[in-house]
Amino acid sequence: MNIILFDRDLRIFDHQPMAEAAKMGEILPLYIIEPSQWEAPAYSARHFQFVIESLEDLSDQIQGKGGRLFYSINEVEIVLEKLLEAYDSMNVFIHRSSGLLEKLTGWTEENQQRLFIYGAEFDQVSAKAFNKQFQSYRDEPCAEAPAKIFVPKETPSILFTDMKKIHQFRVKGKKIRFGQQGGESRAIETLDSFLEERYANYVENQQKPLPSSFSSSRLSAYIAWGNISVRTIFQRTTEKLQSCENDDEKLQLEAFLSKITARVRTTCNQPEHKQDTEVSKIKNEWNEEWFQRWLEGRTGVPVIDAAMRSLVKTGWMNYSLREMVTSFIANTLMLDGQKPSDALAQLYLDYDPALHDFYVQQITGLRMKKVKIINPIKVGKQIDPDGTFIRRYVTELEKVPVEYVHEPWLYPAFYQLGYPPPIIDVIKANKLAGQRFKSLTKKDESSGKNGGDETGQLSFDI
Ligand SMILES: Cc1cc2nc3c(=O)[nH]c(=O)nc-3n(C[C@H](O)[C@H](O)[C@H](O)COP(=O)(O)OP(=O)(O)OC[C@H]3O[C@@H](n4cnc5c(N)ncnc54)[C@H](O)[C@@H]3O)c2cc1C
Structure with a gap:
């Protein structure tokens, strides 16, 4: 069975693991809610709310192509063990940036299953090497969503498709009423509105508390939860930049692209979890x-x-x-x-x-x-x-x-x-x-x- 494990990559467009797995035939798109992750001190109900909204959108997109999105509320190793009992062999497809990478590498090695990892690897030390790798990542064509998705008719009972169970899962903290809503469709709308008009005063308003809430891209939550890829943003912005005749507009977009680059550069730094x-x-x-x-x-x-x-x-x-x-x-x-x-x-x-x-x-x-x-x-x-x-x-x-x-x-x-x-x-x-x-x-x-x-x-x- 070809299993696509979603994590902070809750989208269908430019999702290489999904595009590649679908070429092999039947796939099992899966999102696992790990209680241990959601209990960690930095996570809260508002994150989970954003994830639920993203999953609803993702599920609609997958259903539109004939498939279904499956869920499980369990630690990832437990789910994989149950899946292995049901399917003789498994190919697991993930992004390199997945928070599950370490666990999956260990589990697949131990259980002699195949793990396919997609996404660029960036040099953490040399700026020159980073720039070269980043350029080749952002210039590569985006992975198209599969035209048709085929999923198994029967699945082990550890999986389910009913969102109600997910809504019943409790995470500490309060939900948010006036926050951005999660999902790939919202991410694309946000990018569209930024590139159509909101970018005009990007630089000038960057530090100003209220104006920046309109003039900056507001894409951070969508990038953080993977509702949109950095490559998609880069390519769409570059297209816009090429069609710009006004120098000031170009300057705004270039400043925005440098922030996106800063993001990739910063996130490839190894976290130093230290208490000095x-x-x-x-x-x-x-x-x-x-x-x-x-x-x-x-x-x-x-x-x-x-x-x-x-x-x-x-x-x-x-x-x-x-x-x-x-x-x-x-x-x-x-x-x-x-x-x-x-x-x-x-x-x-x-x-x-x-x-x-x-x-x-x-x-x-x-x-x-x-x-x-x-x-x-x-x-x-x-x-x-x-x-x-x-x-x-x-x-x-x-x-x-x-x-x-x-x-x-x-x-x-x-x-x-x-x-x-x-x-x-x-x-x-x-x-x-x-x-x-x-x-x-x-x-x-x-x-x-x-x-x-x-x-x-x-x-x-x-
Ligand atoms: C203490 C602290 C904590 C932060 N924590 C986060 C966080 O958890 N998640 C997060 O996405 N950003 C974080 N930032 C960076 C930055 O404040 C936000 O990315 C930005 O405010 C998001 O708004 P925007 O999407 O409208 O940004 P824009 O200005 O439109 O920038 C576009 C994208 O570029 C990236 N970006 C922007 N500024 C930076 C930067 N200085 N460094 C790296 N990447 C950048 C973000 O992904 C952002 O979405 C933090 C900054 C500070 C000082």
Whole structure:
């Protein structure tokens, strides 16, 4: 039996494992819900909701071609063992990026079954080699979806096709009402709307909290769950670029393509899951009240609160806000980063461990011995000068004059607003954090590498 195991590749177009398996005849398209994965601290009900929406779409597409999508709620090895009892031999088809790769390699070797792995492998060290490999990946034609899909009439009882059972599976956390909806069709609609009109101010709006929610591609969740391939995005954008006559429009699209390239480059970095004991030593004692206030957007620092409330509501934030809320909890409040990192991961619909962990570690001093301490008041004024974003999400500040919106505690009528005073003096706290991180600095301090910049941000090597 030819088994296609879906993971974070929930699509039918440019799905090489499916295209290749279908050439062999009968196939068994399968999505396994592994309880152990969904119990992990970084996953939540909103991710599962996105996956369900993606599966519904995928199932419709497969049915449209005469097939069916099968499911199982079990650990992957248990499912494969049952399948092996039913079918004498198995060919398993997956993408190289599948989170199941390691388990499947072990299981297929041990059970002498064949594993077919598709997708490019990128060099993690040399930029030159990476560029060459990435170019050849993105220029290759996309894999067409099979014209017809044939699936077995009978399958072992460990598999089912009824989505109701999936809806009954419980994952921690709350569902989201105003988030992006999962599925390949939505991914294509999102790319279309970006390339038709939304890209026009991509660069200019990148850091601005509200404008970026329209002007950036908003493809991250679709890429993260594999509703669309990077190759499809690259080829469609390149086509658009070639038809552009206006230099400014070209610039926007080129900037977008460089982000897509950055994604592939970043995700091919090996995750460094490490807890730097030196950094742990300079942290404050865990403060649950601070953590909860940060998570619920009640720190009294308006741009942080607006960012966290917008994330809870929409499941998305732009890059600058992600940096800011991460630096605030881990560097300004100096709380240990793992629990906040998991809490953020649970809220981002586009949560991708390789990207999320990489950036969190980079900001909090756990990667390459660098740290980024951000002044949210100063950066807030730069990216949301008139406080439109703050007023949208922190309604307590709706009517506060613009000169006070980033520092409402200076407003004479502050105590009538019903908004909390700041949890901490940000400037003093950042200064202290800087001193503590610098105490970890070895010889680099005198080399002039360490220091602040005009954004009020301290970035230095530790
Ligand atoms: C602390 C932190 C955590 C992050 N966690 C995630 C995550 O879990 N998942 C995720 O997809 N992105 C993550 N990012 C990167 C970035 O913020 C998002 O990719 C971006 O905001 C998504 O919006 P968009 O699709 O509209 O982006 P666009 O600007 O339209 O970019 C297009 C695509 O390029 C990729 N991309 C954009 N910026 C970057 C970048 N700086 N590095 C690598 N790839 C990039 C994304 O896949 C994105 O969908 C994180 C950033 C930080 C600072």
